Every structure is written in C-alpha cells, then in structure tokens.
Amino acid sequence: xxxxxxxxxxxxxxxxxLAGPIDNILKEKNFTLEMLLDEDEIVVEAKxxxxxxxxxxxxxETMGKxxxxxxxxxxxxxEKVRMRYPALAAExxxxxxxxxxxxxxxxxxxxxxxSFFKPAKVNLLLANVVxxxxxxxxxxxxxxxxxxxxxxxxxxxxxxxxxxxxxVIDFLLKIIQxxxxxxxxxxxxxxxxxxYGKAAKxxxxxxxxxxxxxxxxxxxxxWENALTQQFAVSSHLEVLYKHGFExxxxxxxxxxTRVTTxxxxxxxxxxxxxxxxxxxxxKSKPDVTAAIKDLPPLVAEFTxxxxxxxxxxxxxxxxxMKAQGGVTFEAFGAHRLYVLEALNAVIDAGFISVSRKILxxxxxxxxxxxxxxxxxxxxxxRAIDKxxxxxxxxxxxxxxxxxxxxxxxxxxxxxxxxxxxxxxxxGKARHPRMPYLHQTGRFIQLLSETNEQVSTFLSxxxxxxxxxxVLTQEKKKFDELVSAKNLGTDDEANIFKPGQHYGDFDxxxxxxxxxxxxxxxxxxxxxxxxxxSTNDFDDYDIDQAEILLTKQEVEAFA
Numbered sequence: 146x147x148x149x150x151x152x153x154x155x156x157x158x159x160x161x162x163l164a165g166p167i168d169n170i171l172k173e174k175n176f177t178l179e180m181l182l183d184e185d186e187i188v189v190e191a192k193x194x195x196x197x198x199x200x201x202x203x204x205x206e207t208m209g210k211x212x213x214x215x216x217x218x219x220x221x222x223x224e225k226v227r228m229r230y231p232a233l234a235a236e237x238x239x240x241x242x243x244x245x246x247x248x249x250x251x252x253x254x255x256x257x258x259x260s261f262f263k264p265a266k267v268n269l270l271l272a273n274v275v276x277x278x279x280x281x282x283x284x285x286x287x288x289x290x291x292x293x294x295x296x297x298x299x300x301x302x303x304x305x306x307x308x309x310x311x312x313v314i315d316f317l318l319k320i321i322q323x324x325x326x327x328x329x330x331x332x333x334x335x336x337x338x339x340x341y342g343k344a345a346k347x348x349x350x351x352x353x354x355x356x357x358x359x360x361x362x363x364x365x366x367x368w369e370n371a372l373t374q375q376f377a378v379s380s381h382l383e384v385l386y387k388h389g390f391e392x393x394x395x396x397x398x399x400x401x402t403r404v405t406t407x408x409x410x411x412x413x414x415x416x417x418x419x420x421x422x423x424x425x426x427x428k429s430k431p432d433v434t435a436a437i438k439d440l441p442p443l444v445a446e447f448t449x450x451x452x453x454x455x456x457x458x459x460x461x462x463x464x465x466m467k468a469q470g471g472v473t474f475e476a477f478g479a480h481r482l483y484v485l486e487a488l489n490a491v492i493d494a495g496f497i498s499v500s501r502k503i504l505x506x507x508x509x510x511x512x513x514x515x516x517x518x519x520x521x522x523x524x525x526x527r528a529i530d531k532x533x534x535x536x537x538x539x540x541x542x543x544x545x546x547x548x549x550x551x552x553x554x555x556x557x558x559x560x561x562x563x564x565x566x567x568x569x570x571x572g573k574a575r576h577p578r579m580p581y582l583h584q585t586g587r588f589i590q591l592l593s594e595t596n597e598q599v600s601t602f603l604s605x606x607x608x609x610x611x612x613x614x615v616l617t618q619e620k621k622k623f624d625e626l627v628s629a630k631n632l633g634t635d636d637e638a639n640i641f642k643p644g645q646h647y648g649d650f651d652x653x654x655x656x657x658x659x660x661x662x663x664x665x666x667x668x669x670x671x672x673x674x675x676x677x678s679t680n681d682f683d684d685y686d687i688d689q690a691e692i693l694l695t696k697q698e699v700e701a702f703a
Contacts, residue, residue, distance in 0.1 A: 150392060167560050171197050174663055178210050182229065188236045191245065203239065203248035206438045211238055212253050218268045228270065235274035239281030239529035246285065253267050255279075255293040262303035262313075269310055276312035283319060291320065291327050298334070303337045308354040314361050321362065321372060331365060341404075344388035344397040352396035356403060363407040368415035375407050388445065390453050395480040398457060402487040407488035416494070419651045433495045442495055446453065447491055448499050455508045457484050458515065477522045481515070485528035492535035500539040509552050517557070526581040534588045545592060546602045558586050559608040562615065587616050 166184045170176045181187045181198075190198050201207060214234040219226055238249055260359050261267065261275050294300040307313050318502050322328050340362075342348075361597070366373045384569070388394065389401030416430050431441050437448050447454075462478035488508070491499055496568040512529045520526050533554070537545050548556060565575060567627050590613060593600040 167195075167198065172603070178207055179230070182214075184223070184234050185233075187233060188240060191237050191242055194242060194244075195259055198243065199244050203244050205248075205252050208248050212249075212257065214258055215271060215278060223622070231271055231274050235277045237436070238278045241281070246282070248276075248421040249282070250286070250674065255282075255290055256297065258450060259293075259297065259300045259303065262307050263299070267307055267310070272307060273312045274312040276310070276316050280312075280316055280319060281435055283316070283323075287327070291323075291330060295330060296385045301334060301336060302339060305336075305343070307350065308343075308358040314358045317358075319368075319622055328370075328372055332568055337372075337375045338377075341381055341385040341388070344351040344385055344394075344400040346388070346391045346394040346397055349394070349396055352400060355402050355486050356396075359400065359404055360407070363404065363411070366411060368408075370413040371406070373411060376404065377441065377443045382442060383448040388452050390450070395457070395460065395478075399480055399483045402454075402483040404445065405447050406483075407486045409447075409487070409494050412443065413490070431496075431650070434497055437498045437502065440498070444491065444494065444496055445500060447487070447642055448549050451502060454484055454487070455506050455511065457481070458508070458511050474521065475519075477515075477519045477525050482524060482528065485512070485525070485532060489528060489532050489535060492532060492539060495539065497539060501534055501544070503536060504540060504544065504548055504551075509548065511535065513552050513554070513557060516581075517561075520576065520578055523577050525583070526578045528586050533585055537569040537592060538587065542596070543598055544631070546598050549589065549602065554585070554589070555603065555606045555609055558582055559606070559612050562612050563608075583616060583619065586612060587620060590616055676688060 152476035165557070167190050169179065170184070173180075178201075181201075187198070191202060200240045211234040214226075214230045215238070217319055225586050238245060258275050258279050261271065279290065281545075303315050304317065321331065337631055338356065340359060343351055346357070363373070363376065368374075385404060412431075416433075419520050431444075431479060432439070437445055440448075444450040458476075460480065462480075464476040464478075465473045466476045467473050471596065492503070509532070512532060515525055516529050533552075537548060540548065546696070561576075561579070565579050589599070589603070593603050
C-alpha cells in the first residue's frame, strides 16, 4: 500500500516511473548501440515494433555494427563483446521484424555471412549466430540465398568444411528439405563429392563430424529422392570406399559402412512399399534374385569390397579397457560394429546372390570367433546372431546345412551350453552371450522343422538332443509367460514370480513394466535398457566400458 501511495500522481510522472531501461536509454542524447545491447529487453522491444528503437536499429551505421559483432571475431575484447553482443545482435537481426529484415538486405549482402566460414578454424559461437541469421533470412528469401550460393560455389565448400558446427548441418538440411529446385541444385553441384571426400585419412580430425552430418542428411531421405540417388551413384561410392580402405583409416571406413547401411535401409523400405496408385505404372524395383552385376550400384560396390571388409573385422583396436573388479580386456571397437551393421543391412535387403557371396567367404566364421573372443560385448553378440539368422533364412536348402557345417555352429552352441551349465552349478552368473546363442539355436530348431536336410544333419550331432530340449523348455515357459500376461488368466500370479527368470527375460525388469516393447521376439533377450534395441541396430545404449566409442559416436548410434 505504501508502494502505490509513493507512485507519482500525474500521467507524465507515472510514465517516467514505469519506464524501462530501453526507454531511458533512448531518451539520452548520445546513446550507443552497446548501451542497448547491455539490456535484455532490446529483443522484446524490437519484436514489438517499437518505432523509435527500429529507427535507430535500421540505420546503415547500426546495421553495420550489428553484423560486425556477428561475423567479426574480437578475441582481445572483454567477455560481453565476445559473447553477449553477438548473441543479442543475432536475436535482433532474426527477430522477424520487417523493417529490420529490409534494412539488413539493403546494407549487406549474403557474401559477408558466408565468407565467415572461409578460414580453416572458426569461432563456434559466432558460427551458430551467423547461421541463425542466415536461417531467418532463408525462411523469407530462400531463392535469393540459393541463387547466391549457385553463383559462389565456394559457399558450399566452406560450409562443408565446418560440419563441427551443428547449426551448419541444420542449415544444409533446411536447403535439402526446401523447394525441389534447391534439391536439384545440390544434385547438380559437388555436394556429395565434398562430403564423401571428407572420408579421406587427411581429414581424420573431421570424421566424427562428417559421420554425424551424413547420419542427419541420409536418415530421413527416401530411396527415390534425387539426392539419395546421387549418394548411391557408383562413381561416388568408389571414391568413398577408396578413402575408407586407406591404410590406418578406420574412422574413414566407419563413414563408408555407415553410409552403406543408411542407403540400404532406405532401399529396403522402398522395396517393401506397395504401389498405392493402381493407375500409375508400377515402381521399378531391384530383382532380389538377380546376379551381382545386375544389382543396384550400392549393393554391387559393397559386394565387390567384401574381402576387404572381412579383413577389417580382424583388425584389433589395440586398446585395453578395464571392467569392474580390475579385469582388463581388449575393446571391441566401433569399426567392427559399423561393419556388422552394414553386413546385416545387406542381408536384410534380401539379395540372394550377395548372401551366397558372403557365405563363400569366411566372414561368418570370423564373426563367431569374435562372439566368443569378446564375451562381454552384447552389441557384438546381438549383431552376429542377427547376421547368422538372416543368412540362414536367405540361402535356404542345402546351403543352410553347408553354412552350419562351415562355422561348426552346432558344436559351438553345445560347448557353450555345457560351459554355462557348469558355471551355474558353481553359483556363477549366466554368461551375457547365452541369450543370443539360445536365439540362434532356437532359429536352427525352426529350420529343422521345414528343412529335412537340416533335421537329418542335427540328428547326427552329439549333444544336440540335450540342447534342443533346453531350448524347447525355455520357449515353452516363455510362451506361457506371454500368454498369461496377455490373457490375464488366474495362473498369472503363479507364472510371474518376483525376480524369477523365464528363458532369457526377467519379468521384473523395468523395461517390461514401462511397456517399452510389445514385440515378443525381443522379450526373450535381456540386458537391453530399451528392449527395442534388440532388433533395432539404430537404438543402442552404448556401454563404454565394453566397447571403445567416443562421445560423438555414442550420439550417432543413439
């Protein structure tokens, strides 16, 4: 009450009392832009279209200073000049006020913003605010910006040299997702060559950023997209793999294999799509039974490099990790995970000739050696189980028996089961790889039900009958669990016992009760925080104590 009694009574005095800092500054005779930038309210007042403020901000001299704070680094200045002023200047210039936008276009050209990215190293704070202003301008003047980039090819080169700035990637995505004419320009430009060229060993310091950028760009693109097709052109892929296989360039190979996986996933979706419009001519889709030479360049190029890819699986990381308890072990390595991911993608695509080519090599034999060599790495186990099942399913017939024999798969499963039983009898924990070995064994069981040759072969394997019984009982208990849970029977309370394991799934796990997965096939595998990650290679929850990954690579997988 005393406060309101103290407020001046006249309207003139009340307005002075209620005036904000911007009001007071604008009343001064020789106020400066810096005085305004010291106040947070400058952005709000500009957005409100305050005439006296806009009149000052849209002057040529003021515009020049605002742009200067954004594009000209001032390393020796005080902190607010280096940090605060650029951020607020960008907010003002991108505040969607017509008068400011008009003045900005009148008093500068796009070249001043794009030239910021010419140096080999740039200030990331300024890079973000430069892109902020360019993005705001792109929303209303996209054609002008693209036209400038067409006339100045170095713009695209300079931007792709600074993929460490996430805002640059966002800006490129904005162009890609814009008008069809913008996409056509990127297709006709050297955009793909610029990105693939970054896989070279000479650019090793940028590989993590390039990988992240390609993830962001390729993941949402449909196979029929013109830019996707450009990424999948044979000549470009040859360059990509040439760089990837340079000596001691595993980070470059990760780029090549990840690009392959993303493109194959896009192709796979396209191949599964049904033609919606019956009046239009049916889509031309690759023939999965075709010879390798007649397959899409993407698939043919990958197959051509199978032997080299196989050798990559054998390359150790030479890095030692330390687990709880002080036990040291070799890191599995992200390069192996990316290769396994690509192999799974090409199998999933369903090209029979490629699968047979893979079986001609010793790739699966090497994979199963890794399965037992890296006994703590469930990402390795999951990928190899999936690869084995996919290969067996695709080849069919006699080839299934030949593959099982070649890898000596049955004896590996039997020996692992015996070892695990001995450990459990001694009170030791179940081995992390057992769920995936059981999954593989169960798949072979199913094959034997439809393939007499597989059934005959299994009947001659000592120890298979016992293992098969273990797998059958495990599956039976799991089916009962799922049935009771779905139907809500009176037996549910008896089946769901706290902490008890049925098969390979803990019914008391947080993942189950939070309802993260309704896929029965996934439920039989533990150790997944997000159960969907079992069958979804893009959904990793990386444990850095088990495999060697950088923070950026973790983000890329996640």
